[in-house]
Amino acid sequence: MSALAACHAAALASYGWCTLDAALDPDLVVALKSDLEQRFAETPLCQGAFYGEHTKRFGSLLTRSPVAEQLVMHPLVLELAEKVLSPWCDRIALNLTQAIEIHPGALPQLPHRDQDMWQGPKGSIEYLVNVMWPLTTYTPENGGTRLWSGSHLNQDVATFSENDALVPSVGPGDALVFLGSTLHGGGGNVSKLPRRGIVVSYCLGWLKPFELQWLVYPPQVARTFSPELAALVGYAQHRPNLGNVEGQCPSILLRDDVPDFLPAIDALRPDQTEAADLFVRSQMGEMG
Structure with missing residues (x-):
């Protein structure tokens, strides 16, 4: 590992989260915002208590903006994800890309661990790594992501006191990285403006991903990707012989x-x- 990645990996192991300051060029953030503006405007509000009825969400970001590939394939992020997940898989996979807009009046989201979407053993294996890319600065007032530092070390505890939650200060260009075993949730928005961000997550390559990549990016789309990106979204076998087509990659x-x-x-x-x-x-x- 690079020295920088090793430092961040140590923080992930200790606290369950870390931040990458100025990880993305500001001009790319501006371009990404512009590419997604109309989609944010036209996407309906979510339905259901978990997604949040004052929140908008949409995926398939690799088809929404060419900048999305630079988030997904960010070298330091990939190095961290592979460091965390590689002990339990032959290769990692893209779990989802999702844009999120939390509107004024939104309530705090239910604290949860994203790994719980899979019903495997917990505490001895990491299933995924999340990366939040803010499009607006995250604050406690506008719905910034709440995290319970160290909660990945106490996975038998379903919830912790809200008083123990923290909202890391991250803005456009920064990245907030946290484990799938870290308790977290979107914050309530008591400000006057929406809070926007992007979440990109990576999972063990043998898991069924949250966003079904092969349907989101069918062959006619994926053949426009680089070989590395195509493999990450699922056009690669996971040994032994998992995810094959007629016995081939x-x-x-x-x-x-x-x-x-x-x-x-x-x-x-x-x-x-x-x-x-x-x-x-x-x-x-x-x-x-």
């Missing part, structure tokens, strides 16, 4: 000429390849 769907007939090809971890080869050699020896 789904990136084959991004070709102009996809054959009608394909041979299935192993995509195993090295230890599995060695075990399979050893077994085949033993069987051939017995037959010989």
